[in-house]
Amino acid sequence: MSLEVRVEVLPPWPYSLPRTGGMDGLTPVRSGVLHRLLHEGEVPVHVRVAQLRSGAVVIGATAADRGAAMRAITRMRRALGVDLALRPFHERFRNDPLIGAAVRANPVLRPAGRPSAFEAFACAVTEQLIEYQRAVAIQRRMIAALGRHDPRSRLRDAPSAAVLGAASAARLESFDLAAGRALALIRGAREVAAGRVDLESSDPQVQEQGWARLRALRGIGPWTVEMMALTGQGRLDQLPAGDLGFIKLVGRLCSGGDPHARAQEQQVRELFERFGEWKGLAGVYALRSQGVLRSAVLRSG
Numbered sequence: 136m137s138l139e140v141r142v143e144v145l146p147p148w149p150y151s152l153p154r155t156g157g158m159d160g161l162t163p164v165r166s167g168v169l170h171r172l173l174h175e176g177e178v179p180v181h182v183r184v185a186q187l188r189s190g191a192v193v194i195g196a197t198a199a200d201r202g203a204a205m206r207a208i209t210r211m212r213r214a215l216g217v218d219l220a221l222r223p224f225h226e227r228f229r230n231d232p233l234i235g236a237a238v239r240a241n242p243v244l245r246p247a248g249r250p251s252a253f254e255a256f257a258c259a260v261t262e263q264l265i266e267y268q269r270a271v272a273i274q275r276r277m278i279a280a281l282g283r284h285d286p287r288s289r290l291r292d293a294p295s296a297a298v299l300g301a302a303s304a305a306r307l308e309s310f311d312l313a314a315g316r317a318l319a320l321i322r323g324a325r326e327v328a329a330g331r332v333d334l335e336s337s338d339p340q341v342q343e344q345g346w347a348r349l350r351a352l353r354g355i356g357p358w359t360v361e362m363m364a365l366t367g368q369g370r371l372d373q374l375p376a377g378d379l380g381f382i383k384l385v386g387r388l389c390s391g392g393d394p395h396a397r398a399q400e401q402q403v404r405e406l407f408e409r410f411g412e413w414k415g416l417a418g419v420y421a422l423r424s425q426g427v428l429r430s431a432v433l434r435s436g
Contacts, residue, residue, distance in 0.1 A: 140204040141195045143187075144212065148221040151243040152186040158271045159258075159278060161293060172290035173210060173250055174283060175203035181288045182211050182250075192217050207250075213369050216245035224413045233406075234417055237424040246419050248366050252334035253327050254293040255367025256349070259359045260320045261312060269311070276310040300324035319354025326352070334367065342368055365415040374414040376403040380422045 152169060156162035162171045169184040180198040187193060194211055196204035212218055221242075229238050237244075249255040261277075262270040281294035281302065299307075299320060307317035326332040332345040346360045358377035364370040375381070381403045386396035388406070410417035 137197050137199050138201060138204070139195060139197050140201060140208065141193065142208050144192045144194065144217050145190065146192060146217050146219075148219060148225075149242045150186075150190065150192065150217060152184060152192060152215070157247070158268075159274045161278065161291060163290075170288065170290060171211060171250065172283070172285050172288060172292045173207045174292055174295070175200070175206050178203040179283070179285050179292070180204055180207035181285065181290065182207050184211060184215065210250040214248035214250040216248060216369070219245060219371075221245075221416075224416060228410070228413070228417065228420075231417075234420040234424055237420045241420075241423070244419060244423065246365055246371070246415060248369060251293065252363060252367035253296050253324075256323060256327075256334065256359070256363040257293065257299065257320060258366075259362040260316050260323065260355075262362070263316055263356075263359060265313075273310050273312050277307070277312075280310070296324045296327035298324075300328040315354050319352060319359075322352045323349055323355060334363070339370075342370070361415075371415040372412045374404070374407050374418045376400050376407070378418075381418065384421060 154164060154167075156164050156169065162169060164170070167185060171182045171184075173180045173182055175198070178198055178200050180196050180203055183195045185193050192215075194208050194217075196207050198204040198207065225238055225242060229235055231238070249258065257277075258270075258274060261273045277294055277299075278291055281298050283292040283295070285291070302321060302324075304314060304317040304321060307320060308314055312320070323332075326348060327334060332348050333341050334345055336342055336345075342364065346364065349355050349360055349363075350357070356377070358375045361373045361375040362378075364373040365375065377400045382397050382400070383394075385398035385403045385406050387394060389398055389402060390396035407414045407417060407421075
């Protein structure tokens with residue numbers, strides 16, 4: 136027997152529900168309603184999200200257990216950034232020479248979040264050093280073969296840490312995942328499945344302990360952990376500075392506009408340091424900015 140839980144949230148800052156789901160197929164949008172299958176332990180939860188004309192966001196969840204439904208709703212709120220109070224960021228950086236124009240033009244922008252930090256980790260591993268479209272194709276194959284399926288909603292959830300931790304490297308390589316990344320994903324999944332790494336904790340200290348443990352694994356570098364933290368744990372202070380987009384962006388700035396220039400990762404970190412606790416969000420705006428990049432940015436702040 137299933138029950139329905141419904142929550143209505145008025146976001147504290149302008150918000151717009153995504154009109155399309157991600158390319159991995161986990162979050163389809165049907166008639167303006169976003170759908171997602173999540174699991175709380177072994178309990179499947181069908182979550183639906185819609186936005187009213189008033190701006191309020193309505194999140195409903197169907198599950199056999201009320202507690203599981205409420206926890207799934209909390210996870211979707213975090214993933215979608217519904218509760219982010221972004222006024223301090225916008226007031227402080229709306230005139231910033233690097234991102235100010237983009238900040239003023241698009242106040243609803245948020246990082247693309249995921250409702251599970253482990254899911255974000257697994258995606259980051261598949262996206263290491265390859266084109267995004269190819270990474271998404273790998274993710275879709277993994278979801279189809281190893282993900283959890285709900286016949287009633289016709290939705291799939293991402294593979295669990297236990298499933299990926301028990302998979303063989305050859306099995307993951309069959310999805311076109313490189314051998315080194317397959318092993319890295321298995322190692323990380325086993326740490327999570329065994330409880331040695333708690334990625335779902337909201338305690339920053341616990342989160343950062345988990346980052347350190349993952350970073351100690353072969354094949355897991357700072358970019359992977361920072362992407363996971365930004366998109367899976369809502370850590371807006373985390374910037375995946377090794378991302379090629381940032382390397383190119385800062386390279387252009389440092390070279391006076393040379394489109395072929397590449398910066399060092401440390402240069403990226405130094406440029407974004409002034410954004411402090413908002414580095415991750417500032418990075419999202421910087422990559423979206425279509426304004427003219429000026430060397431003056433390097434001297435500001």
